[in-house]
Amino acid sequence: MSVRLFNTYSRHLEDFRPLDPAGRQVKMYTCGPTVYNHAHIGNFRAYVFEDLLQRHLEARGFVVERVMNLTDVDDKTIRGARAAGRRLADFTQVYKDAFFHDLETLRIKPANHFPAATEPRYVERMIAMIGQLEAQGIAYQAEDRSVYFRLAKFPDYGKLAHLNLDELRPSGRVNSDEYEKENIGDFALWKAWDEADGDVRWESPWGPGRPGWHIECSAMATALLGPELDIHCGGVDNIFPHHEAEIAQSECCTGRKFVRHWLHCAHLMVEGQKMSKSAGNFYTLRDLLEKGFTGREIRYALLTVNYRLPLNFTFAGLEGARAALGRIDVWVRRISDCRSQIADAGVFTGGEMSVSLGRHKNFFQALDDDLNIAGALGQLFDLIRESNSALDHGQFGPEQASELLKLWESINRVLAFEPEAAAVPAAVLALVEKRQQARADKDWQASDRLRDEIAALGWIVKDTKDGPKLSPAAA
Ligand code: AMP
Numbered sequence: 001m002s003v004r005l006f007n008t009y010s011r012h013l014e015d016f017r018p019l020d021p022a023g024r025q026v027k028m029y030t031c032g033p034t035v036y037n038h039a040h041i042g043n044f045r046a047y048v049f050e051d052l053l054q055r056h057l058e059a060r061g062f063v064v065e066r067v068m069n070l071t072d073v074d075d076k077t078i079r080g081a082r083a084a085g086r087r088l089a090d091f092t093q094v095y096k097d098a099f100f101h102d103l104e105t106l107r108i109k110p111a112n113h114f115p116a117a118t119e120p121r122y123v124e125r126m127i128a129m130i131g132q133l134e135a136q137g138i139a140y141q142a143e144d145r146s147v148y149f150r151l152a153k154f155p156d157y158g159k160l161a162h163l164n165l166d167e168l169r170p171s172g173r174v175n176s177d178e179y180e181k182e183n184i185g186d187f188a189l190w191k192a193w194d195e196a197d198g199d200v201r202w203e204s205p206w207g208p209g210r211p212g213w214h215i216e217c218s219a220m221a222t223a224l225l226g227p228e229l230d231i232h233c234g235g236v237d238n239i240f241p242h243h244e245a246e247i248a249q250s251e252c253c254t255g256r257k258f259v260r261h262w263l264h265c266a267h268l269m270v271e272g273q274k275m276s277k278s279a280g281n282f283y284t285l286r287d288l289l290e291k292g293f294t295g296r297e298i299r300y301a302l303l304t305v306n307y308r309l310p311l312n313f314t315f316a317g318l319e320g321a322r323a324a325l326g327r328i329d330v331w332v333r334r335i336s337d338c339r340s341q342i343a344d345a346g347v348f349t350g351g352e353m354s355v356s357l358g359r360h361k362n363f364f365q366a367l368d369d370d371l372n373i374a375g376a377l378g379q380l381f382d383l384i385r386e387s388n389s390a391l392d393h394g395q396f397g398p399e400q401a402s403e404l405l406k407l408w409e410s411i412n413r414v415l416a417f418e419p420e421a422a423a424v425p426a427a428v429l430a431l432v433e434k435r436q437q438a439r440a441d442k443d444w445q446a447s448d449r450l451r452d453e454i455a456a457l458g459w460i461v462k463d464t465k466d467g468p469k470l471s472p473a474a475a
C-alpha cells in the first residue's frame with residue numbers, strides 16, 4: 001500500500017508520489033516560527049506533526065530534504081526589538097537559539113536547511129522576484145511606496161482555501177479610498193520604510209523598505225528546493241492568506257506548479273479556543289518543563305491525536321501521556337531483560353511472533369493512511385498487551401525477544417518515544433572507572449565490591465564487549 005495523504009488543495013486523499021522520477025527524493029517545505037518570542041506548544045503541534053510525516057516517509061524508504069524557514073523580520077520582530085531596545089538581529093537570535101533547543105527537547109529532527117529571511121542571498125532573491133512580478137505587470141508600487149501583488153492577475157488565487165476571489169473585492173461597506181492598494185485583497189510584497197522600522201531597511205528599486213512575509217517563504221523555498229515542491233506544510237491558519245500568496249508569487253515567477261501536496265494540521269485548542277499569543281491562552285515548552293513534564297511526554301501529548309483533528313490541550317492529557325509512556329517503558333524493559341537471559345529461559349511455542357509481526361505491519365499501514373497515529377498507537381498497545389501476556393506465559397525466549405526489540409526499534413524511529421537518557425552522576429562514573437582499573441589488574445574481589453557500591457548508588461553496571469554499560473537500577 002502506498003502512503004495516502006489528504007491534500008488541502010484538492011480536498012481529497014491522494015496517493016503520495018514525489019516528482020523525482022525514481023520516486024525516492026522528497027522536497028518538503030515547512031513554514032517555521034516568527035522569532036519574536038518563545039514558540040508556544042500550539043506552534044509545536046505543527047512541527048511535531050511535520051516531524052511525524054518526515055519520519056514516516058523515511059520509514060517507507062523516501063529520502064526527505066526538508067526546509068524550515070525562520071521569519072526574522074516582520075512587524076512583530078521589529079516591534080519586539082524596539083521595545084527591548086536591541087538591534088533586530090540580536091533580538092531575534094535569542095529566540096532562534098531557544099527554538100533550536102526546543103526542537104531538540106521535543107525530538108524533532110532538524111531540517112536540512114533553516115534559512116533566515118534576513119540572510120542577504122534571500123533578500124536579494126525576494127527583490128529579484130518582486131522585480132520579475134513588476135515586469136509582468138503583476139506587482140505595482142502604490143502611493144504609499146509599498147509594492148503590492150495585483151490579485152486580479154492571478155485567477156487561481158483562493159483555490160487552496162476554496163475561497164471566491166470576488167468575496168475579497170471591496171464591498172459597499174468599505175470605502176476603498178481609504179486603501180492605497182488598488183484592491184483590498186492585494187497583498188504587500190515590499191513594505192516601504194517608515195520611522196517605526198528604525199534601522200531595519202534594505203535598499204531596493206522601489207526605495208528603502210523590507211520584504212513582506214509571504215515573499216520571504218516563496219524566495220527561500222524556491223532558492224533551496226527549486227520551483228516545484230512535493231510537500232508544503234503548516235497549521236490551518238497558514239492556508240489563507242499566507243499559502244495562497246506563496247502560490248501566487250511563486251507560480252507567477254516560475255511558471256510551474258509550486259506544490260503537489262499541501263498538508264495542514266488543525267489547531268491546538270484550549271477550552272475551545274485556538275492556542276495563540278494574542279489570546280494569551282498559551283504555554284511555552286519551558287512553562288511545561290518547569291511544571292515537571294518532560295520533552296517526550298509533551299511530544300507524546302502533541303502527537304497522539306490525528307493531525308487533521310483539533311487537539312484540546314489539558315494537563316490530564318499530559319498525565320495520560322506520562323502513563324502511556326510508562327507502559328511502553330516497562331514493556332521495553334521486559335523484552336530487553338528477556339533477551340539478556342540465557343537461551344533456555346522460557347519455552348517458546350512459536351505462535352506469538354507472527355501476531356507481533358502482524359501488529360508491526362498494521363502500525364505502519366495505519367500511518368500510510370493519512371498519518372493515522374491514533375490507529376497506529378492502537379496497534380502498538382495491542383502488541384504490548386499481547387506480548388506481555390506471552391512473556392507472562394513464558395512463550396518468548398531470548399531470540400524472540402531480540403526480534404521483538406527490533407520491531408520496537410523500527411516503530412520508535414517514527415515515534416521517538418525512548419526514555420530520556422538519565423544523567424549518570426559523577427560519583428558513579430568515578431566508581432566505574434576505578435572498577436575498570438580493578439578489572440584490568442584482574443582484582444576480581446575489588447571489581448565485585450565496586451559493582452555493589454555502584455548498585456548502592458542506584459546504578460547497574462554490565463560488562464559488554466564494548467566496555468561497561470550503565471543503566472538505572474529501576475530499569
Ligand atoms: P507563527 O509563528 O504564528 O507563524 O506560527 C508557526 C506555525 O505554528 C504555523 O505553521 C502555524 O500555523 C502554527 N500554529 C500556530 N498556532 C497554532 C495552534 N494553536 N495549533 C497548531 N498550530 C499552530
Ligand code: ZN
Nearest residue numbers: 031032217242
Ligand atoms: Zn511560510
